[in-house]
Amino acid sequence: MNNIESQLKDKSVKPTAMRLLVLQYFTEQSKAVSLKDLENGLSYADKSTLFRTLKTFEESKIVHSIEDGSGVTKYALCLESCNCELQDLHYHFHCTNCENTFCLTTLNIPTIELPTNFKMNQANMVIKGLCANCNE
Amino acid sequence: MNNIESQLKDKSVKPTAMRLLVLQYFTEQSKAVSLKDLENGLSYADKSTLFRTLKTFEESKIVHSIEDGSGVTKYALCLESCNCELQDLHYHFHCTNCENTFCLTTLNIPTIELPTNFKMNQANMVIKGLCANCNE
DNA sequence: TATTCAATGCAACCCAACTGCAAAGTTTAC
DNA sequence: GTAAACTTTGCAGTTGGGTTGCATTGAATA
Numbered sequence: 001m002n003n004i005e006s007q008l009k010d011k012s013v014k015p016t017a018m019r020l021l022v023l024q025y026f027t028e029q030s031k032a033v034s035l036k037d038l039e040n041g042l043s044y045a046d047k048s049t050l051f052r053t054l055k056t057f058e059e060s061k062i063v064h065s066i067e068d069g070s071g072v073t074k075y076a077l078c079l080e081s082c083n084c085e086l087q088d089l090h091y092h093f094h095c096t097n098c099e100n101t102f103c104l105t106t107l108n109i110p111t112i113e114l115p116t117n118f119k120m121n122q123a124n125m126v127i128k129g130l131c132a133n134c135n136e
Numbered sequence: 137m138n139n140i141e142s143q144l145k146d147k148s149v150k151p152t153a154m155r156l157l158v159l160q161y162f163t164e165q166s167k168a169v170s171l172k173d174l175e176n177g178l179s180y181a182d183k184s185t186l187f188r189t190l191k192t193f194e195e196s197k198i199v200h201s202i203e204d205g206s207g208v209t210k211y212a213l214c215l216e217s218c219n220c221e222l223q224d225l226h227y228h229f230h231c232t233n234c235e236n237t238f239c240l241t242t243l244n245i246p247t248i249e250l251p252t253n254f255k256m257n258q259a260n261m262v263i264k265g266l267c268a269n270c271n272e
Numbered sequence: 273t274a275t276t277c278a279a280t281g282c283a284a285c286c287c288a289a290c291t292g293c294a295a296a297g298t299t300t301a302c
Numbered sequence: 303g304t305a306a307a308c309t310t311t312g313c314a315g316t317t318g319g320g321t322t323g324c325a326t327t328g329a330a331t332a
Contacts, residue, residue: 014309016298045312046311046313047312048290048291048313051290052310053310067203067262069260071287093250104250112227114263114265115240117268117271118267118271119271120264122264123263124261125261126203126261127248128256128257128260129250129254129258130257132254150279152279152280155279172318182281184280184281185281187319187320187321207288207319275331276332277328278327279328280326280328281324281325281326282323283323284321284322287318287320288317289317289318291317293313294311295310295313299306299309300307300308302303302305
Protein backbone atom coordinates (compact mmCIF):
# COMPACT_ATOMS: atom_id res chain seq x y z
CA MET A 1 0.00 0.00 0.00
CA ASN A 2 1.59 3.24 -1.09
CA ASN A 3 1.68 6.58 0.63
CA ILE A 4 -1.20 8.16 -1.26
CA GLU A 5 -3.47 5.29 -0.43
CA SER A 6 -2.61 5.25 3.25
CA GLN A 7 -3.26 8.98 3.45
CA LEU A 8 -6.83 8.37 2.35
CA LYS A 9 -7.32 5.50 4.76
CA ASP A 10 -5.92 7.58 7.59
CA LYS A 11 -8.71 10.04 6.96
CA SER A 12 -11.34 7.31 6.59
CA VAL A 13 -11.89 7.98 2.92
CA LYS A 14 -12.35 4.93 0.76
CA PRO A 15 -9.41 4.88 -1.66
CA THR A 16 -11.14 4.53 -5.02
CA ALA A 17 -9.14 4.79 -8.24
CA MET A 18 -10.51 8.27 -8.86
CA ARG A 19 -9.61 9.54 -5.43
CA LEU A 20 -6.09 8.17 -5.65
CA LEU A 21 -5.61 10.01 -8.93
CA VAL A 22 -6.96 13.26 -7.55
CA LEU A 23 -4.80 13.08 -4.44
CA GLN A 24 -1.80 12.17 -6.59
CA TYR A 25 -2.50 15.25 -8.70
CA PHE A 26 -2.55 17.44 -5.61
CA THR A 27 0.82 16.19 -4.42
CA GLU A 28 2.36 17.15 -7.76
CA GLN A 29 1.24 20.78 -7.55
CA SER A 30 3.06 23.61 -5.84
CA LYS A 31 0.02 25.85 -6.08
CA ALA A 32 -3.63 25.68 -5.10
CA VAL A 33 -5.85 23.73 -7.47
CA SER A 34 -9.22 24.69 -8.92
CA LEU A 35 -11.92 22.34 -10.17
CA LYS A 36 -11.02 23.47 -13.69
CA ASP A 37 -7.36 22.57 -13.08
CA LEU A 38 -8.45 19.09 -12.11
CA GLU A 39 -10.68 18.79 -15.15
CA ASN A 40 -7.74 19.69 -17.36
CA GLY A 41 -5.25 17.52 -15.52
CA LEU A 42 -7.50 14.47 -15.39
CA SER A 43 -9.39 15.02 -18.60
CA TYR A 44 -10.98 11.58 -18.68
CA ALA A 45 -12.72 12.24 -15.36
CA ASP A 46 -16.17 13.70 -15.03
CA LYS A 47 -16.60 17.20 -13.66
CA SER A 48 -19.18 16.31 -11.04
CA THR A 49 -17.14 13.37 -9.81
CA LEU A 50 -14.17 15.69 -9.37
CA PHE A 51 -16.42 18.23 -7.67
CA ARG A 52 -17.70 15.66 -5.22
CA THR A 53 -14.22 14.31 -4.63
CA LEU A 54 -13.11 17.81 -3.65
CA LYS A 55 -16.05 18.10 -1.25
CA THR A 56 -15.23 14.72 0.25
CA PHE A 57 -11.57 15.67 0.65
CA GLU A 58 -12.53 18.96 2.23
CA GLU A 59 -14.87 17.36 4.75
CA SER A 60 -12.21 14.80 5.60
CA LYS A 61 -9.62 17.56 6.03
CA ILE A 62 -7.39 16.24 3.32
CA VAL A 63 -7.61 19.59 1.56
CA HIS A 64 -8.80 23.04 2.56
CA SER A 65 -10.55 25.52 0.31
CA ILE A 66 -9.33 29.00 -0.45
CA GLU A 67 -11.45 31.88 -1.67
CA ASP A 68 -8.79 33.95 -3.36
CA GLY A 69 -11.14 36.50 -4.85
CA SER A 70 -10.62 35.31 -8.41
CA GLY A 71 -14.18 34.01 -8.42
CA VAL A 72 -12.94 30.43 -8.49
CA THR A 73 -12.58 28.33 -5.36
CA LYS A 74 -9.15 26.77 -5.01
CA TYR A 75 -8.07 23.81 -2.92
CA ALA A 76 -4.74 22.91 -1.35
CA LEU A 77 -3.46 19.94 0.61
CA CYS A 78 -3.64 20.25 4.36
CA LEU A 79 -0.43 19.73 6.28
CA GLU A 80 -0.02 16.33 7.93
CA SER A 81 -0.72 17.77 11.35
CA CYS A 82 -3.62 19.94 10.20
CA ASN A 83 -6.96 19.67 11.84
CA CYS A 84 -8.40 22.74 10.12
CA GLU A 85 -8.69 24.33 13.53
CA LEU A 86 -7.75 27.90 14.36
CA GLN A 87 -4.16 27.03 15.15
CA ASP A 88 -3.76 25.51 11.71
CA LEU A 89 -4.74 28.66 9.86
CA HIS A 90 -2.24 30.27 7.55
CA TYR A 91 -2.13 33.06 5.03
CA HIS A 92 -2.56 32.54 1.32
CA PHE A 93 -0.96 34.50 -1.46
CA HIS A 94 -2.77 35.18 -4.71
CA CYS A 95 -0.72 36.50 -7.60
CA THR A 96 -2.84 38.95 -9.57
CA ASN A 97 -0.69 38.39 -12.65
CA CYS A 98 -0.44 34.62 -13.09
CA GLU A 99 -3.58 34.00 -10.98
CA ASN A 100 -1.82 31.30 -9.01
CA THR A 101 -2.49 30.93 -5.32
CA PHE A 102 -0.03 29.62 -2.75
CA CYS A 103 -0.21 28.58 0.89
CA LEU A 104 2.13 30.49 3.18
CA THR A 105 2.22 27.75 5.74
CA THR A 106 5.19 29.13 7.59
CA LEU A 107 3.24 32.20 8.66
CA ASN A 108 0.69 31.68 11.35
CA ILE A 109 -2.19 34.03 11.81
CA PRO A 110 -1.91 36.17 14.92
CA THR A 111 -4.61 36.33 17.54
CA ILE A 112 -7.10 38.96 16.53
CA GLU A 113 -9.04 41.11 19.00
CA LEU A 114 -12.69 40.84 18.09
CA PRO A 115 -15.61 43.00 19.22
CA THR A 116 -17.39 41.84 22.37
CA ASN A 117 -19.16 38.50 22.01
CA PHE A 118 -17.86 37.78 18.55
CA LYS A 119 -16.47 34.27 18.17
CA MET A 120 -13.85 33.28 15.61
CA ASN A 121 -14.08 29.79 14.15
CA GLN A 122 -12.38 30.03 10.81
CA ALA A 123 -10.60 32.48 8.57
CA ASN A 124 -9.83 33.09 4.93
CA MET A 125 -6.78 35.29 4.65
CA VAL A 126 -5.59 36.20 1.20
CA ILE A 127 -2.74 38.52 0.40
CA LYS A 128 -2.73 39.77 -3.17
CA GLY A 129 0.16 41.00 -5.24
CA LEU A 130 2.93 39.60 -7.40
CA CYS A 131 4.67 36.29 -6.83
CA ALA A 132 8.42 35.96 -7.28
CA ASN A 133 7.98 34.76 -10.85
CA CYS A 134 5.83 37.69 -11.91
CA ASN A 135 7.63 40.40 -9.91
CA GLU A 136 10.49 41.34 -12.23
CA MET B 137 -25.98 70.43 -1.17
CA ASN B 138 -26.25 67.66 1.36
CA ASN B 139 -23.57 65.38 2.71
CA ILE B 140 -24.28 62.41 0.46
CA GLU B 141 -24.06 64.57 -2.60
CA SER B 142 -20.82 66.23 -1.60
CA GLN B 143 -19.27 62.84 -0.89
CA LEU B 144 -19.83 61.86 -4.50
CA LYS B 145 -18.47 65.14 -5.81
CA ASP B 146 -15.41 64.81 -3.62
CA LYS B 147 -14.64 61.57 -5.41
CA SER B 148 -15.43 63.03 -8.83
CA VAL B 149 -18.51 60.90 -9.34
CA LYS B 150 -21.43 62.64 -10.95
CA PRO B 151 -24.22 62.69 -8.37
CA THR B 152 -27.13 61.21 -10.28
CA ALA B 153 -30.40 60.39 -8.54
CA MET B 154 -29.57 56.68 -8.65
CA ARG B 155 -26.13 57.12 -7.15
CA LEU B 156 -27.44 59.31 -4.37
CA LEU B 157 -29.95 56.62 -3.46
CA VAL B 158 -27.35 53.89 -3.52
CA LEU B 159 -24.93 55.86 -1.37
CA GLN B 160 -27.78 56.76 0.96
CA TYR B 161 -28.58 53.08 1.26
CA PHE B 162 -24.99 52.29 2.17
CA THR B 163 -24.92 54.87 4.94
CA GLU B 164 -27.98 53.27 6.51
CA GLN B 165 -26.38 49.82 6.78
CA SER B 166 -24.17 48.57 9.56
CA LYS B 167 -23.11 45.57 7.49
CA ALA B 168 -21.59 44.97 4.10
CA VAL B 169 -24.01 45.11 1.18
CA SER B 170 -24.44 42.69 -1.71
CA LEU B 171 -25.87 43.44 -5.13
CA LYS B 172 -28.91 41.42 -4.10
CA ASP B 173 -29.32 43.55 -0.96
CA LEU B 174 -29.37 46.64 -3.15
CA GLU B 175 -31.88 45.07 -5.51
CA ASN B 176 -34.15 44.35 -2.58
CA GLY B 177 -33.63 47.70 -0.91
CA LEU B 178 -34.10 49.73 -4.06
CA SER B 179 -36.55 47.47 -5.83
CA TYR B 180 -37.46 49.93 -8.55
CA ALA B 181 -33.87 50.08 -9.72
CA ASP B 182 -32.41 47.85 -12.41
CA LYS B 183 -29.88 45.18 -11.49
CA SER B 184 -27.31 46.20 -14.08
CA THR B 185 -27.54 49.84 -13.11
CA LEU B 186 -26.90 48.88 -9.50
CA PHE B 187 -24.07 46.61 -10.60
CA ARG B 188 -22.44 49.39 -12.57
CA THR B 189 -22.97 51.84 -9.74
CA LEU B 190 -21.09 49.47 -7.43
CA LYS B 191 -18.25 49.22 -9.93
CA THR B 192 -18.12 52.99 -10.26
CA PHE B 193 -18.10 53.41 -6.49
CA GLU B 194 -15.38 50.82 -6.14
CA GLU B 195 -13.15 52.45 -8.74
CA SER B 196 -13.68 55.81 -7.10
CA LYS B 197 -12.86 54.33 -3.71
CA ILE B 198 -16.21 55.18 -2.23
CA VAL B 199 -16.69 51.52 -1.36
CA HIS B 200 -14.41 48.50 -1.22
CA SER B 201 -15.37 44.96 -2.11
CA ILE B 202 -15.14 42.00 0.22
CA GLU B 203 -14.95 38.36 -0.79
CA ASP B 204 -16.34 36.79 2.34
CA GLY B 205 -16.43 33.25 0.99
CA SER B 206 -20.23 33.13 0.84
CA GLY B 207 -19.99 33.19 -2.93
CA VAL B 208 -21.47 36.66 -3.06
CA THR B 209 -19.33 39.77 -3.33
CA LYS B 210 -20.16 42.33 -0.67
CA TYR B 211 -19.36 46.02 -0.57
CA ALA B 212 -18.81 48.43 2.29
CA LEU B 213 -18.22 52.15 2.56
CA CYS B 214 -14.61 53.22 2.71
CA LEU B 215 -13.58 55.36 5.62
CA GLU B 216 -13.23 59.06 4.92
CA SER B 217 -9.47 58.84 4.96
CA CYS B 218 -9.29 55.63 2.95
CA ASN B 219 -7.23 55.42 -0.16
CA CYS B 220 -7.56 51.66 -0.52
CA GLU B 221 -3.81 51.40 -0.04
CA LEU B 222 -2.07 48.85 2.14
CA GLN B 223 -2.26 51.02 5.23
CA ASP B 224 -6.02 51.24 4.86
CA LEU B 225 -6.54 47.49 4.99
CA HIS B 226 -8.62 46.04 7.76
CA TYR B 227 -10.09 42.70 8.73
CA HIS B 228 -13.62 41.66 7.92
CA PHE B 229 -15.86 39.45 9.95
CA HIS B 230 -18.31 37.08 8.32
CA CYS B 231 -20.96 35.51 10.52
CA THR B 232 -21.60 31.98 9.31
CA ASN B 233 -25.04 32.01 10.90
CA CYS B 234 -26.70 35.24 9.74
CA GLU B 235 -24.38 35.55 6.73
CA ASN B 236 -23.74 39.19 7.54
CA THR B 237 -20.31 40.68 7.01
CA PHE B 238 -18.81 43.54 8.97
CA CYS B 239 -15.73 45.72 8.65
CA LEU B 240 -13.43 45.62 11.66
CA THR B 241 -11.94 48.99 10.89
CA THR B 242 -10.32 49.40 14.26
CA LEU B 243 -7.99 46.47 13.61
CA ASN B 244 -5.18 47.11 11.21
CA ILE B 245 -3.47 44.30 9.40
CA PRO B 246 0.06 43.67 10.60
CA THR B 247 3.04 43.61 8.31
CA ILE B 248 3.41 40.13 6.90
CA GLU B 249 6.73 38.54 6.03
CA LEU B 250 6.47 37.25 2.49
CA PRO B 251 8.75 34.83 0.65
CA THR B 252 11.64 36.42 -1.23
CA ASN B 253 10.57 38.64 -4.13
CA PHE B 254 6.88 38.43 -3.40
CA LYS B 255 5.15 41.81 -3.41
CA MET B 256 1.97 42.61 -1.51
CA ASN B 257 -0.45 45.07 -3.08
CA GLN B 258 -3.79 44.19 -1.61
CA ALA B 259 -5.42 41.79 0.80
CA ASN B 260 -8.75 40.20 1.55
CA MET B 261 -8.85 39.11 5.17
CA VAL B 262 -11.99 37.47 6.41
CA ILE B 263 -12.51 36.05 9.86
CA LYS B 264 -15.42 33.65 10.11
CA GLY B 265 -17.50 32.74 13.11
CA LEU B 266 -20.46 34.05 15.04
CA CYS B 267 -21.33 37.68 15.50
CA ALA B 268 -22.54 39.00 18.87
CA ASN B 269 -26.16 38.59 17.78
CA CYS B 270 -25.82 34.96 16.79
CA ASN B 271 -23.43 33.91 19.55
CA GLU B 272 -25.81 33.12 22.38
C1' DT C 273 -31.51 74.38 -30.21
C1' DA C 274 -28.59 70.79 -31.99
C1' DT C 275 -24.93 67.77 -30.81
C1' DT C 276 -22.38 64.87 -27.90
C1' DC C 277 -21.53 62.06 -24.13
C1' DA C 278 -22.87 59.64 -19.86
C1' DA C 279 -26.24 56.94 -17.37
C1' DT C 280 -29.98 53.83 -17.34
C1' DG C 281 -33.09 49.82 -18.43
C1' DC C 282 -33.90 45.64 -20.70
C1' DA C 283 -32.71 41.36 -22.29
C1' DA C 284 -29.75 38.39 -22.81
C1' DC C 285 -25.25 35.54 -21.87
C1' DC C 286 -21.46 33.29 -19.26
C1' DC C 287 -19.70 30.23 -16.14
C1' DA C 288 -18.70 28.21 -11.56
C1' DA C 289 -21.22 25.69 -8.46
C1' DC C 290 -24.34 22.35 -7.65
C1' DT C 291 -28.12 18.50 -8.13
C1' DG C 292 -31.17 14.43 -9.77
C1' DC C 293 -30.96 10.27 -11.47
C1' DA C 294 -29.57 6.07 -13.49
C1' DA C 295 -25.61 2.92 -14.20
C1' DA C 296 -21.58 0.74 -12.41
C1' DG C 297 -18.98 -0.90 -8.68
C1' DT C 298 -18.37 -2.43 -3.82
C1' DT C 299 -19.70 -4.27 0.56
C1' DT C 300 -22.63 -6.93 3.53
C1' DA C 301 -26.04 -10.45 4.78
C1' DC C 302 -27.55 -14.83 4.33
C1' DG D 303 -21.85 -17.76 -4.00
C1' DT D 304 -25.62 -14.90 -4.73
C1' DA D 305 -28.82 -11.36 -3.67
C1' DA D 306 -29.68 -7.10 -1.41
C1' DA D 307 -28.00 -2.68 0.21
C1' DC D 308 -25.11 0.93 -0.21
C1' DT D 309 -21.49 3.92 -2.38
C1' DT D 310 -19.33 6.01 -6.23
C1' DT D 311 -19.37 7.58 -10.83
C1' DG D 312 -21.04 9.73 -15.26
C1' DC D 313 -24.30 12.39 -17.68
C1' DA D 314 -27.26 15.96 -18.27
C1' DG D 315 -29.33 19.59 -16.58
C1' DT D 316 -30.36 23.64 -13.25
C1' DT D 317 -29.29 27.67 -10.48
C1' DG D 318 -27.67 32.10 -9.57
C1' DG D 319 -24.20 35.74 -9.35
C1' DG D 320 -21.84 38.41 -12.34
C1' DT D 321 -21.41 40.61 -16.65
C1' DT D 322 -22.29 42.61 -21.38
C1' DG D 323 -24.58 44.62 -25.85
C1' DC D 324 -27.59 47.71 -27.24
C1' DA D 325 -31.20 50.96 -27.57
C1' DT D 326 -33.20 54.74 -24.88
C1' DT D 327 -33.17 58.44 -21.82
C1' DG D 328 -31.12 62.30 -19.68
C1' DA D 329 -27.55 65.78 -18.83
C1' DA D 330 -23.85 68.74 -20.45
C1' DT D 331 -21.75 71.35 -24.09
C1' DA D 332 -21.29 73.95 -28.32
